[in-house]
Amino acid sequence: xxxxxxxxxxxxxxxxxxxxxxxxxxxxxxxxxxxxxxxxxxxxxxxxxxxxxxxxxxxxxxxxxxxxxxxxxxxxxxxxxxxxxxxxxxxxxxxxxxxxxxxxxxxxxxxxxxxxxxxxxxxxxxxxxxxxxxxxxxxxxxxxxxxxxxxxxxxxxxxxxxxxxxxxxxxxxxxxxxxxxxxxxxxxxxxxxxxxxxxxxxxxxxxxxxxxxxxxxxxxxxxxxxxxxxxxxxxxxxxxxx
Amino acid sequence: xxxxxxxxxxxxxxxxxxxxxxxxxxxxxxxxxxxxxxxxxxxxxxxxxxxxxxxxxxxxxxxxxxxxxxxxxxxxxxxxxxxxxxxxxxxxxxxxxxxxxxxxxxxxxxxxxxxxxxxxxxxxxxxxxxxxxxxxxxxxxxxxxxxxxxxxxxxxxxxxxxxxxxxxxxxxxxxxxxxxxxxxxxxxxxxxxxxxxxxxxxxxxxxxxxxxxxxxxxxxxxxxxxxxxxxxxxxxxxxxxxxxxxxxxxxxxxxxxxxxxxxxxxxxxxxxxxxxxxxxxxxxxxxxxxxxxxxxxxxxxxxxxxxxxxxxxxxxx
Numbered sequence: 437x438x439x440x441x442x443x444x445x446x447x448x449x450x451x452x453x454x455x456x457x458x459x460x461x462x463x464x465x466x467x468x469x470x471x472x473x474x475x476x477x478x479x480x481x482x483x484x485x486x487x488x489x490x491x492x493x494x495x496x497x498x499x500x501x502x503x504x505x506x507x508x509x510x511x512x513x514x515x516x517x518x519x520x521x522x523x524x525x526x527x528x529x530x531x532x533x534x535x536x537x538x539x540x541x542x543x544x545x546x547x548x549x550x551x552x553x554x555x556x557x558x559x560x561x562x563x564x565x566x567x568x569x570x571x572x573x574x575x576x577x578x579x580x581x582x583x584x585x586x587x588x589x590x591x592x593x594x595x596x597x598x599x600x601x602x603x604x605x606x607x608x609x610x611x612x613x614x615x616x617x618x619x620x621x622x623x624x625x626x627x628x629x630x631x632x633x634x635x636x637x638x639x640x641x642x643x644x645x646x647x648x649x650x651x652x653x654x655x656x657x658x659x660x661x662x663x664x665x666x667x668x669x670x671x672x673x674x675x676x677x678x
Numbered sequence: 679x680x681x682x683x684x685x686x687x688x689x690x691x692x693x694x695x696x697x698x699x700x701x702x703x704x705x706x707x708x709x710x711x712x713x714x715x716x717x718x719x720x721x722x723x724x725x726x727x728x729x730x731x732x733x734x735x736x737x738x739x740x741x742x743x744x745x746x747x748x749x750x751x752x753x754x755x756x757x758x759x760x761x762x763x764x765x766x767x768x769x770x771x772x773x774x775x776x777x778x779x780x781x782x783x784x785x786x787x788x789x790x791x792x793x794x795x796x797x798x799x800x801x802x803x804x805x806x807x808x809x810x811x812x813x814x815x816x817x818x819x820x821x822x823x824x825x826x827x828x829x830x831x832x833x834x835x836x837x838x839x840x841x842x843x844x845x846x847x848x849x850x851x852x853x854x855x856x857x858x859x860x861x862x863x864x865x866x867x868x869x870x871x872x873x874x875x876x877x878x879x880x881x882x883x884x885x886x887x888x889x890x891x892x893x894x895x896x897x898x899x900x901x902x903x904x905x906x907x908x909x910x911x912x913x914x915x916x917x918x919x920x921x922x923x924x925x926x927x928x929x930x931x932x933x934x935x936x937x938x939x940x941x942x943x944x945x946x947x948x949x950x951x952x953x954x955x956x957x958x959x960x961x962x963x964x965x966x967x968x969x970x971x972x973x974x975x976x977x978x979x980x981x982x983x984x985x986x987x988x989x990x991x992x993x994x995x
Binding site: 489491510511512515516520521523527529530531532536539540541543544546590594 | 864867868870871874875877878879880881882883884885
């Protein structure tokens, strides 16, 4: 019995200026899953993420989250409903301290009792002990790996039910990549559904339940992660095998 | 008989105190430029006019109080009564300017020149609106009913008026209040987030439009307060006073490093002191020449200002 659909994109068409970036993308993420979105450069992965968050508006099609359409809502409202983003290239606030970055993450919950927010801060510290040591440090002075941890921590502070991750392994050393994916698994185990965009297909598929392959703004393949790992064209295109 | 140079040196301390007071007021106005630049990367050239309107509001309230001669106007309560309406009305005015003169342009994502030109338009509009409703002749602040000329005293041989000290105290505490707000509160964090990375700020759930509006409110309110202080000190105001004061404050903001709040205050102080010391030694008619020479020199040799971040550090918005 499959879990109910949490996020559902139907026939999304999104333009960047004159360029059609998404040409009818449909995909689905179910409660509790890790879903991986694969694709090369300019295949529409980041546009898909931005469309879900309302940073760009689809010209056609719809985005449903937990049964409600969200494709006309303001980004802030979408975040409030339980979707947060770990953006490509981390994009932490470099001129703020680590603590302030985490506090910005909980911005949508600023009316919540302080104890709740402190509790979530503790959760982030337990996932990333290193952040706790650096609370007062300016985020821009940290290493790439630490900034990635902060970007994930910051997104978790909104207490999302669905976490979008855009290229979490980009620019990280292999050791850090493994760490980051261990943490993604851990976050998922704690109850957060995850949609991850990756170029590093081998690692991403190894932790995902299902995957989609995006090519030129269209879904080219959709299957379980295990099946995609075996599929010849995926192996050729994303795993560097001939 | 003392030499002319010794004469000049003897009034130097006096000029320094005056420069300090002038500088804190420049700084107060400069905060408006620098904060707006921080969130929108544009220079709000209508800010000088907001300052001018603040001076008119303070003048109107003071005139009202005098006409309804309550008697015994004491600055302790009168000063807040002048400042508060000027700040609130100017704050709302600033938000209105942003809403109608800038937002329609920057939302369209066109050239960055468009809002700048619109700012000049807003500036001309406001000047003329004040001229048509208030007349072109200058208005006189009845300052000595509030701060009698005899309210002076000596510190370390420097003769200072109470008004000058009040100017310094008010500007400093407003600046300090703003710094606390920006550094320590959720509201302030949201302003900094928008100025650092607008798209990520909205991903955090910040409403960028609201933050921009709030930034205009804060900057314009401080500009309005500065208008009242300048009116009280110089006692004569007119509808073009915002032009040169605005340019001076803009110079101060650039000198300190535009986009940087502490820089605005430091730049203001420096400019005020440079200006007042310079007029000790050269003809006071050259006062503005000195200020704008500073602007040119800064732009030539250190365009990012004293505390400046270079523009390339900033994410493109």
